Amino acid sequence: MENSYVLYHYPLSPFCRKVRLVLAEKKIDFTLREERYWEKRVAFQKLNPAGKVPALRNGKEVFADSQAICEYLEAIAPDDAIRLIPEDPREQCEMRRLISFFDEKFNQEVTSVLVFERMLRRIQQKGSPDERRVKVGLEQLKNHTKYLQFLIMHRRWIAGDRLTLADFTVAAHLSCLDYVGLINWKKEEYAEIKGWYYRMKSRRAFKPLLSDHVPGYFPAFHYANVDFD
Ligand SMILES: N[C@@H](CCC(=O)N[C@@H](CS)C(=O)NCC(=O)O)C(=O)O
Structure with missing residues (x-):
């Protein structure tokens, strides 16, 4: 495929991570261009x-919005590329529900909330973290973890029996939280999620994300290790 794709991204944006993963899964070449979106470059x-x-x-064409981009990539990728959107309308609906x-x-x-308070606030020079917001964010993470655990206990992949865009969406969010050290994989509440995340993290497409490094902010010690140690 003719290729001169440039992805404007920020390393700890879950939306950008999802697109990076999908481009890599579909073996579409691209170059990354970091965009500090808060600087509002004209x-x-x-x-x-x-x-x-x-x-x-891609040249003069621009695609925006992570979900729109992923659906576009699904449509234009060669026939032998991995399919990430199920054909069955019910499965599609469940996948889109979970993505949204x-x-x-x-x-x-x-x-x-957590990526901003733990990292972006300082990078954007917006003062020190608001610990009250961090506390609320961590509480919400606990609640959502229960739901994620429930999903993983009842199906092989996030949206059902097969790997879909929903898996890359969730993995993109978790990988951002993992970078800033907010996931304690040793906790019981992560037991099943850990197995699924291991499967995601072990994929070749995930590798470049594991080498991400935001200057001045080292990732959590275990972040790049596939076995979490
Ligand atoms: N629905 C959009 C959301 C993208 C988004 O909110 N990106 C954030 C960075 S994580 C951003 O660029 N924010 C800038 C702004 O809202 O002005 C997508 O899926 O691409």
Whole structure:
């Protein structure tokens, strides 16, 4: 496939991580361009009027919004590429329900709060962490973990019997939280989730994410180790 894809991203954005994973799973070459979206660079605002990452550029064409990008990639990838959207409408519906649950509710209550308070606040020079927000975010993480545990106990993958975009969505969120050291894999509540995350983390497409390094913020000690030690 003709390829000059450039992904405008920020390393600890779960939405960008999802797209990076899907591009790699589909073996589509791309280059990464880090975008500090909060600086509101004029050229980037022109590229994506929503001002958000990820945005995927191919020459003059620009694709934005992680879910729209992933669906586009599913449609244009060669026939022998891995399929990540089920054909069955019921399975599709369940996959999309879970993607929107994690990209909206989980992100709003957990990922965006904790990643901002633990890291982005300082990078964006917005003062020291608001510990009250951290506490609420951690409490919400506990509640959502119960639901994730429930899902994993009843199905092989997040949305059912097969690997779908929903798995990459959830793995992208968890990997951000894991980078900032907010997941204690030794806790009982992660027992089943850990097995699933191990399967995700062991995939070749995941490797580049495990080498991410935000200057000045080392990832949690176990972050890059597939076996969590
Ligand atoms: N629904 C969008 C959400 C993307 C998003 O909110 N990205 C954040 C970074 S994690 C962003 O760029 N925020 C900038 C803003 O809201 O102005 C997607 O799935 O791509």
